[in-house]
Amino acid sequence: MSFSPAGPPLLALAGITKRFGGTVALDGAEFDLRRGEVHALVGENGAGKSTLIKILGGIHRPDAGEVLVGGEPVEIRDVADADRLGIRLIHQELSLAPNLTVAENIFLGREPTRFGLLNRRRLFAEAEKLRDELHLPEIGDVRTLAGDLSVAQQQLVEIARALSVQARILILDEPTAALSEAETAALFAKLRRLRDQGVGIIYISHRLEEIRRVADRVTVFRDGRRIGTQEVSKFDLRELIRWMVGRELKERYPRPPCRPGNVVLHVEHLCAPGVNDVSFELRAGEVLGFAGLVGAGRTELARTLFGITPATSGALEIAGREVTVRSPADARAAGIALVPEDRKRAGLVMTGSVGFNLALPWTRQWIRGPFPNAARRAGIVNRALSAFAIKTAGSEQCISALSGGNQQKVVFGKWMEQPPRILILDEPTRGVDVGAREEMFNLIHRLVGQGMAVILISSDLPEVMNLSHRLAVYRDGHIVREARADAITPEEVMAELTRN
Amino acid sequence: MLPLFAAMAVLLVFFQIWVPNGQFLNPENLIDVAQQISVNAMLAFGMTLVILIGGIDLSVGAVVALTGTVAAASLPHGGAAAGICAALAVALLIGAVNGLCAARTRMPPFIITLAMMLVARGAALRFNEGRPLPIPTSETFFLALGNTRVGGWLPVPVLLMAGAFVFTGVLLHRTRFGQHLYAIGGNREAARFTGIHLARHEVMVYVLCAALASLAGMIHASQLYSAEPSSGQGFELNAIAAVVVGGTSFTGGIGTMPGTLIGAVIIGILDKGLNQAGVHFSLQYIIKGLVILAAVYLDVRRRK
Numbered sequence: 001m002s003f004s005p006a007g008p009p010l011l012a013l014a015g016i017t018k019r020f021g022g023t024v025a026l027d028g029a030e031f032d033l034r035r036g037e038v039h040a041l042v043g044e045n046g047a048g049k050s051t052l053i054k055i056l057g058g059i060h061r062p063d064a065g066e067v068l069v070g071g072e073p074v075e076i077r078d079v080a081d082a083d084r085l086g087i088r089l090i091h092q093e094l095s096l097a098p099n100l101t102v103a104e105n106i107f108l109g110r111e112p113t114r115f116g117l118l119n120r121r122r123l124f125a126e127a128e129k130l131r132d133e134l135h136l137p138e139i140g141d142v143r144t145l146a147g148d149l150s151v152a153q154q155q156l157v158e159i160a161r162a163l164s165v166q167a168r169i170l171i172l173d174e175p176t177a178a179l180s181e182a183e184t185a186a187l188f189a190k191l192r193r194l195r196d197q198g199v200g201i202i203y204i205s206h207r208l209e210e211i212r213r214v215a216d217r218v219t220v221f222r223d224g225r226r227i228g229t230q231e232v233s234k235f236d237l238r239e240l241i242r243w244m245v246g247r248e249l250k251e252r253y254p255r256p257p258c259r260p261g262n263v264v265l266h267v268e269h270l271c272a273p274g275v276n277d278v279s280f281e282l283r284a285g286e287v288l289g290f291a292g293l294v295g296a297g298r299t300e301l302a303r304t305l306f307g308i309t310p311a312t313s314g315a316l317e318i319a320g321r322e323v324t325v326r327s328p329a330d331a332r333a334a335g336i337a338l339v340p341e342d343r344k345r346a347g348l349v350m351t352g353s354v355g356f357n358l359a360l361p362w363t364r365q366w367i368r369g370p371f372p373n374a375a376r377r378a379g380i381v382n383r384a385l386s387a388f389a390i391k392t393a394g395s396e397q398c399i400s401a402l403s404g405g406n407q408q409k410v411v412f413g414k415w416m417e418q419p420p421r422i423l424i425l426d427e428p429t430r431g432v433d434v435g436a437r438e439e440m441f442n443l444i445h446r447l448v449g450q451g452m453a454v455i456l457i458s459s460d461l462p463e464v465m466n467l468s469h470r471l472a473v474y475r476d477g478h479i480v481r482e483a484r485a486d487a488i489t490p491e492e493v494m495a496e497l498t499r500n
Numbered sequence: 501m502l503p504l505f506a507a508m509a510v511l512l513v514f515f516q517i518w519v520p521n522g523q524f525l526n527p528e529n530l531i532d533v534a535q536q537i538s539v540n541a542m543l544a545f546g547m548t549l550v551i552l553i554g555g556i557d558l559s560v561g562a563v564v565a566l567t568g569t570v571a572a573a574s575l576p577h578g579g580a581a582a583g584i585c586a587a588l589a590v591a592l593l594i595g596a597v598n599g600l601c602a603a604r605t606r607m608p609p610f611i612i613t614l615a616m617m618l619v620a621r622g623a624a625l626r627f628n629e630g631r632p633l634p635i636p637t638s639e640t641f642f643l644a645l646g647n648t649r650v651g652g653w654l655p656v657p658v659l660l661m662a663g664a665f666v667f668t669g670v671l672l673h674r675t676r677f678g679q680h681l682y683a684i685g686g687n688r689e690a691a692r693f694t695g696i697h698l699a700r701h702e703v704m705v706y707v708l709c710a711a712l713a714s715l716a717g718m719i720h721a722s723q724l725y726s727a728e729p730s731s732g733q734g735f736e737l738n739a740i741a742a743v744v745v746g747g748t749s750f751t752g753g754i755g756t757m758p759g760t761l762i763g764a765v766i767i768g769i770l771d772k773g774l775n776q777a778g779v780h781f782s783l784q785y786i787i788k789g790l791v792i793l794a795a796v797y798l799d800v801r802r803r804k
Contacts, residue, residue: 308692328695338693346693349686351753360683361694363676370674414694 008071010035010200011169016065018051025051027224028065033169033200038191040203040211043221043244049204052221053171057089058082086168090158090175098147102139103127105146106161130164134190138183152179159187170194171202176210177430180293180459181494188214206433208237209462220244244434255485256445258469260286264421264453270314274300276477282422287444287454289468289485291461291493297477298457299341302426306338307331318421335421339411339428347411348399355381355395357410362417384413388443405436412443423447424455429463441467461490473497503798504747504762511766515773524773531653537768538657541761542716543739545668546709548760551743553685553705554752555602555609559594560713560739562620564732567591567714568721569624571642572633580641587714594620595710599703617736624729633727646722657719664712669757681705685752742767745795
């Protein structure tokens with residue numbers, strides 16, 4: 001870039017330490033960011049990345065260490081301090097008010113006023129101007145309520161909000177988790193433009209391919225410390241992964257061996273809101289991947305197959321017998337299980353313990369009338385805990401204390417007391433770290449090896465292409481192309497998805 | 501649960517010292533406390549189920565008045581059996597309407613049951629033009645509900661409260677139904693995605709709450725020897741107080757039936773103790789309010 005690396009870095013952290021109770025989140029961490037670079041920050045969950053950016057955003061204060069902005073030591077006591085320093089943080093969890101419009105969300109706290117009254121006309125006009133300047137047409141009408149937007153659109157509103165004031169340092173925490181390939185590409189173009197204007201960008205992601213595409217340097221954190229920094233121009237994936245997990249991964253996305261059995265699911269002309277005449281077959285021991293952009297209607301298909309939004313027409317045949325699925329209870333009886341897209345909203349009861357969640361679908365097995373059978377419950381819970389290697393302090397630990405990867409394993413594990421014939425996975429690796437992703441893949445292999453039929457929905461194109469035996473390219477609630485996964489290239493899939 | 505027991509013990513010792521002549525811990529006095537809390541506790545048991553699934557039932561106070569009145573009005577047409585059946589039928593109807601509205605529409609339970617409170621109160625006042633309906637002394641069984649002492653010492657309302665406690669406690673803590681209520685209160689969507697029938701459970705919970713309120717209403721009328729159409733005002737708030745003091749989360753998903761029982765006992769001890777200590781009734785309100793605030797504050801802080 002045109003910004004010389006000489007002179008003080010835009011941001012430098014030295015010896016940052018932060019403890020929460022007994023656990024050390026950051027242990028003398030170092031980090032630096034230049035003007036006009038995208039600096040990727042990677043590491044497994046619990047490596048200290050989130051704590052680091054929260055310190056920069058003024059949410060946490062370090063116990064020890066120094067933060068220098070432009071060579072000057074600074075103290076970031078709260079979010080207002082971070083704002084003054086030009087540090088803008090985009091959280092992983094969406095923080096929009098669903099009951100306010102897009103424009104109101106973007107200018108929350110800085111609403112234009114006239115004689116002390118809210119000036120709505122200017123508010124909307126400025127939001128539209130900002131949307132167009134940032135080339136974010138995907139946001140749509142700025143008068144829409146944020147709660148009515150898709151997750152991807154909400155993410156873009158967050159980004160627009162962060163960029164609505166001059167930022168010197170922009171921090172993004174897994175911004176693409178909910179974005180499709182096209183939206184990701186658009187976001188990256190925007191980041192590059194900001195970088196060229198001299199903004200320093202810290203980019204956190206679990207997806208190493210992305211980092212290769214967007215970042216200039218990449219730093220790996222593990223156990224609260226910096227393990228190493230690479231120039232992306234000399235990208236070495238193996239070394240990076242070794243830094244992250246302390247061991248080497250053989251293959252990024254190994255495909256499970258294919259031994260398809262009989263047809264277990266036959267879907268014919270299925271229609272429902274967002275599902276537009278879908279027909280396909282699924283065999284035992286097979287992974288059928290649904291590749292599509294966010295908003296293509298894949299989640300709607302999953303919800304229809306699981307009986308949450310019942311089909312309006314069409315037929316479902318399971319193992320040769322026609323079935324009617326009008327509710328999740330029907331779906332379970334037919335041998336269908338769903339790992340939903342949003343585990344905190346739809347997958348888990350966050351107030352409950354690990355054991356509570358694992359035993360919940362099987363109350364019929366361990367409670368007879370007023371007689372709960374503790375031993376039977378413990379059996380169900382322990383089988384799931386050991387079969388899925390769920391890391392927990394005990395079966396009665398609150399589910400919210402687990403890492404994202406382990407929570408996701410609980411969502412898998414809760415169905416497995418009586419394994420379903422057909423398992424639908426909707427974005428199963430969203431928000432889980434590299435190690436847990438690999439475990440998830442191994443899990444899918446194992447289940448498929450046992451003869452389960454898997455429907456895999458994922459916005460991560462390499463993931464869905466490499467894990468699936470067959471690929472259904474999905475657009476506008478419809479399968480536009482079906483192929484063996486090794487007989488189609490990512491470029492062909494992309495071309496299908498982006499065709500008008 | 502332990503802090504609740506501790507709070508209860510502290511209150512008992514405190515009033516034993518404060519109340520003149522050290523008469524507070526006298527067994528007769530404690531049985532009195534139990535008798536006085538029985539109506540509130542029964543309402544609170546039902547309310548616990550409702551709050552646990554993230555709802556609220558403001559209609560129980562009015563249901564107490566309406567079912568008491570309906571029961572008293574039915575006594576001349578078939579005795580206690582007719583009275584009890586009529587009261588339960590009314591409760592079933594009100595609970596079902598509350599539950600169906602909550603489950604099938606997007607109306608908030610607060611509003612649904614607020615409206616139902618007004619409807620039930622008005623219905624109670626229609627009887628006998630708002631005048632009390634005396635219960636004839638010939639209705640010995642019905643009058644026994646509120647006044648007889650089994651074995652000469654155990655009041656029937658306390659026995660019924662114990663029965664209601666065991667029933668709702670077992671239902672909540674030992675059955676599939678109860679397990680599912682925790683799931684619904686903790687995360688409706690996740691419960692739905694697990695295949696739990698939300699509507700069925702929700703309707704059942706509101707029906708149970710209204711049924712317990714009708715039982716409380718009959719006991720209340722029996723205790724007064726008369727059905728008072730304007731009785732039961734504010735009972736719903738007292739029941740909610742017992743539930744939250746007992747550690748049930750107002751957002752749902754967390755809470756226990758024994759906790760609610762102790763919550764009702766704590767409020768009962770406060771009422772009785774402050775009375776016997778001769779505290780002016782205006783001050784009693786203030787003290788009760790502050791105790792509820794403190795209890796919930798400590799509970800919220802502990803959970804953080």
